Amino acid sequence: MLAKRIIPCLDVDDGRVKKGVNFVDLKDVGDPVEIAASYQKQGADELVFLDITATSDHRQTMSDVIEQVSSQVFMPLTVGGGIRSVDDMQAMLRAGADKVSLNSAAVHNPELITQGAEKFGKQCIVVAVDTKWNESTKQFDVVINGGRVNTGMNAIDWIKKVQDLGAGELLVTSMDADGTKQGYDIPLYQAIDKVATVPVIASGGCGKVEDFSEVFEDTKVDAALAASVFHFGELTIANVKQHLTNVGVTVR
Template sequence: MLAKRIIPCLDVDHGRVKKGVNFVHLTDVGDPVAIAAAYEKQGADELVFLDITATNEKRPAIVDTIEKVAAQVFMPLTVGGGIHTVADMQRLLKAGADKVAVNSQAVRDPSLISKGAEKFGAQCIVLAIDSKWDPAKQRYTVYVNGGRQATDLDVIEWAKQGVAAGAGELMVTSMDKDGTKSGFDIPLYQKLTVAVNVPIIASGGCGKLTDFNDVFKQTDVDAALAASVFHFGELTIPDVKAALKKDGVTVR
């Protein structure tokens, strides 16, 4: 059995780490370079850096900040935000990213996934999906532009399509759970892990140690991503790994 990964996430807005609830009400958390260095010391398995306003503001991700973050960490670094072309991917990989996360532009042009996978390898392309439950349609709906805009795509079907196009990993955020600290969206990940055969990162809703245990024991996700609980010092990565080991979950 592969070891489960614990991944902190830096949501970066104009060079500062921010954290909100349900994708709104953002609070300033601090400098991404300093925070990344702290997670390196704590023994995080990977780090995700998302330029959360790049797409909405129609600008590329902030490469200079990414270079500084990459210089602080030796763990794999996934970077997303403002990726519209293969050239954008190349720029981020050159800045120090190990993987690139595509979201809004991939929805508009799924060939971006296959072009990226052909050039850099599927292991390099992470399809990020922002998901929200639609009670009227009784399904999970895909949102784009930093969660601001609904699409007519079903999350499970889009996940299948993205993997078929060449995505080597999925990072799926529950907008309903984001920042609420009420636990991961277990039914969402149960459906996803049955639908596709690539690694899945669960994101959104982590609030306590048992939430990590629940998502790993009740679903087949490969990694759990969290922000608030780590940023505000409520949990540390060593705390999480020790608790998971005690509960029989294999971690690095």
């Protein structure tokens, strides 16, 4: 069995790390370079850096912050937010990112996934899918623009499509669970298990160390992403990896 990855996420707004609940009520957490360096010391497997207002503010991701972060950390770095073209991808990779994450831009221009995969390789292209359960239609909807716009698209169908277009990895966030600390959205990832052909990162809802073992034991996800529990010192990467080892989940 491949080792499961533990991935802290830095949600960055105006050059500062922020964290909210259900994508709103953002609180300042600190400097992204300092926080990234601390996660490197803790033994994080990767780091995800999301410029959470770049798309809604119609601006590009801050490559200067990426350069500073990448000069401090030597684990794989995925960068997303405001990436709308192959040139934007190239700028992020040049700034030090190992992978780029496409979300709203992929929905508006699905060909961008293929263009990125052909130019940089599939392993560089992460498609981020933000989902929200739709009780009336009994499906997970795709939401974009930092959770502000519900596309009405079926998330499972969208995942099948982006894989065909060349996505090398999926970062799937449950908006219903985000920031609630009630655990990962297990039914969502079990639904994705039936169609996923590339690695899946689970995101949204982690509140305690057992949430990590639950998502790895009950679904086939390859990695679990968390923010609040790490940012506010409730858990460390070492705590999580020790717990997972104790319950028989293979970690790096």
